[in-house]
Amino acid sequence: MSVSRLFVEADLAAGIEAPLGEAQVHYLRHVMRRPDGAPLLLFNGRDGEWRATLAGRGKKSAVAEVGDCTRVQAAEPDVWLCFAPVKRARIDYIAEKATELGASVLQPVLTRHTAVERVNIERLRANAIEAAEQTERLSVPEVREPVDLARLLGGWPEGRRLLMCDETGGGPPIAEALGGLDAAARAAPWAVVVGPEGGFAQEELGALRRIKDVMAVGLGPRILRADTAALAALACWQALVGDWRQPTPRLHADYRTSRVTV
Template sequence: MSVSRLYVEADLVTGGEAPLGEAQLHYLRHVMRRPDGAPLRLFNGRDGEWRGTFEARGKRSAVALVAERLREQQPEPDVWLCFAPVKRARIDYIAEKATELGAALLQPVLTRHTMVERVNLERLRDNAIEAAEQTGRLTVPEVRQPVELATLLAAWPTGRRLLMCDETGGGPPIAEALAGLDHAGRAAPWAILVGPEGGFAEPELALLRRTPDVMAVGLGTRILRADTAALAALACWQALVGDWRHPTPRLAVDYRTAKARG
């Protein structure tokens, strides 16, 4: 039997109980056909990963009985993904794949050419949780309310570098820019900003270029869709600055195998 892995809100301690929601109960009981006592792996973003077991308590209630810790909580790269919202299936894809790629925070950004203004944050978070469960992550990215670009930049945290994907060709290639960072640049917290399908408006580009800690970069000669550009930039950052520079733990391979089995 493959082991189901679940994100829970409760603290995880030996001998404790973590309440499971109705959706989790439905998944375990009706989708995965798990009986009482079925093994689980649990994480909450704070206490590492734990071994547990499933226990139903009536038709609509269940808990995870917490046994022992399997992995200590570990630091993850501090990189945000700021992106202009796109249509439903593609924004779901951004949330899922950005979680797999290690984004710590998902920030929808409203720009002059943004075509989608209403964002289902609960759906985004559900996609992020599912991706974290399936890929062995110990955290789930924070999902923030959409914000206007000018408002985001006005409150930009001091010292957080912002990698802006500039479709006008106003910056060096992304790989060249990231490979040339010094130690302080690599150690700094980062964010990646990708605009809408229509690109940033000229006043927005001017505002970005006046903002401290912004690095404009190019993503090559091909025209990328907004969701492709966001994930390509995040992958480049992970490869050149983030945790892809370190050996991949065997555990991550095990989770991919489990995901393939369904």
């Protein structure tokens, strides 16, 4: 039997019972047809990953009886993705793929040319949780409420470096810029910022360039859609600065995990 992997809010420790949400129980019981005693993997972003078994508590409720720890919580790259919201299917795609790529924060940013006014944060978080479950991440990125670009930059954290995707073509190639960083810059917290389909306004570009630790970069000779640019820049950052430079661990060689969609 493949093992269903679930994100839970509860603290995790050996011997406890972790409550499962109604949607999780429905999926396990009625979609995956999991019986009592079925193996699970649980994580909460704080306590690592734990083996567990499914245990019924009535017709519509169940808990996970927690066993032993399979992986301790480990530090992950501290990189935010700041992006202008795009239409529904594509913003869902950004949330899913940015989670797979290891973003620690998903920050929608409202700009002068942003065409989308409403962002469903709960939907983005659900997409991020699903992606974290599937990709064996030990955490789920924080999904923040949309914020105006001026407000975001006005409170920019000291020491957080900003990788700005420069649509004007004024920045060096991204691989050249990131490849030349020293050890201190690589170890710093980072953020990637990408504009909307219509691009940043000139005053917005000026405000971005005034950030102390900004690095404007180009993304090649082709015009990229906003969602493509966001994920391409994040992938380049991971390859040249983040944890893609580390050996790839072999996870769960003794069993297969299955995706849980709720």
